[in-house]
Amino acid sequence: MPARPTVDSVTVRVPAKINLYLAVGPLRPDGFHDLTTVFHAVGLYDEITVTRADALNVRVEGESAADVPTDETNLAHRAVTAMGKLSGRDISLDVLIRKGIPVAGGCAGGSADAAAALVACDELWGLGLSRQELADVAIGLGSDVPFCLHGGTALGRGRGELLTPVLGAGHYWWVLALVEGGLSTPEVFAELDRRRETGPHLMESDTSTVLSALRQGSGPALGRALSNDLQAPAMGLRPELRGLLQIGAELGALGGVVSGSGPTLAFLVKDEPHAARVASALTQDPACRVARVAEGPVPGARVVRAA
Ligand code: C5P
Numbered sequence: 001m002p003a004r005p006t007v008d009s010v011t012v013r014v015p016a017k018i019n020l021y022l023a024v025g026p027l028r029p030d031g032f033h034d035l036t037t038v039f040h041a042v043g044l045y046d047e048i049t050v051t052r053a054d055a056l057n058v059r060v061e062g063e064s065a066a067d068v069p070t071d072e073t074n075l076a077h078r079a080v081t082a083m084g085k086l087s088g089r090d091i092s093l094d095v096l097i098r099k100g101i102p103v104a105g106g107c108a109g110g111s112a113d114a115a116a117a118l119v120a121c122d123e124l125w126g127l128g129l130s131r132q133e134l135a136d137v138a139i140g141l142g143s144d145v146p147f148c149l150h151g152g153t154a155l156g157r158g159r160g161e162l163l164t165p166v167l168g169a170g171h172y173w174w175v176l177a178l179v180e181g182g183l184s185t186p187e188v189f190a191e192l193d194r195r196r197e198t199g200p201h202l203m204e205s206d207t208s209t210v211l212s213a214l215r216q217g218s219g220p221a222l223g224r225a226l227s228n229d230l231q232a233p234a235m236g237l238r239p240e241l242r243g244l245l246q247i248g249a250e251l252g253a254l255g256g257v258v259s260g261s262g263p264t265l266a267f268l269v270k271d272e273p274h275a276a277r278v279a280s281a282l283t284q285d286p287a288c289r290v291a292r293v294a295e296g297p298v299p300g301a302r303v304v305r306a307a
Pocket of ligand 1: 031032033034035141142143144158159160185186189
């Protein structure tokens with residue numbers, strides 16, 4: 001067999017995620033909550049390029065790049081370190097992250113970068129790890145990282161790492177409304193716990209409606225089934241989200257929901273022209289920093305260039 005040519009640089013593209021359904025269980029002793037969620041990967045992307053260098057160095061370009069840390073708290077940095085430990089390879093790499101996914105927006109931007117870095121190291125070093133081996137490293141980095149590898153639409157349980165693909169006929173158009181500033185995921189979970197001490201208690205999760213909508217590939221049924229236990233606490237922390245949800249509803253969006261722990265909002269719309277109308281109306285509102293149109297589902301982290 002001919003020797004594998006040496007690769008010096010690998011670029012991986014990785015999508016954002018939204019949660020079509022998110023039921024949060026009680027707080028566990030390890031500080032996490034058990035989840036029942038339906039993840040959906042949408043076509044807003046980060047691109048990570050990993051190149052052999054003299055030392056491990058992370059750089060970030062693009063929207064809100066200044067808000068992303070480049071030290072060892074960066075999830076891509078942690079992913080490279082974890083892959084180095086696993087494989088014994090030299091982690092002297094330049095890691096360039098080009099952001100297209102909102103930062104701290106509830107769209108798994110940091111987790112996506114970690115997933116992309118795992119795939120990039122595997123390709124650069126020719127490790128040939130299986131998806132399951134990569135997923136085992138991924139969960140050590142964050143609850144959403146396994147899904148960012150997986151992509152498509154998937155049911156998530158546990159912390160979110162126990163994934164089952166959801167087969168569906170549909171292809172959907174989304175408008176993502178980004179607002180100024182982010183939300184801290186632990187703070188939104190903590191706000192939910194506080195509300196449950198005094199207000200409505202934990203509900204049984206029931207995914208039958210959302211899964212049936214996905215099986216049928218029905219936009220209107222999916223729009224009605226969108227649901228997120230973190231929506232009320234996120235809106236409590238960011239009241240301006242309420243007005244934006246109202247704008248989407250007035251413009252005929254099939255549904256609107258806070259993405260993950262927010263503050264990004266995801267609106268399901270009928271088609272591309274409808275997406276353009278909803279996006280344009282949302283951006284007229286001062287609370288909306290920018291609106292992006294994206295299709296879903298799309299595949300997870302994939303190599304797009306190796307040189
Ligand atoms: O796993 P990840 O680092 O993304 O989680 C960030 C924080 O979000 C956790 O420290 C925890 O406070 C909260 N979280 C949770 N239950 C989950 C996932 C995240 O409470 N299943």
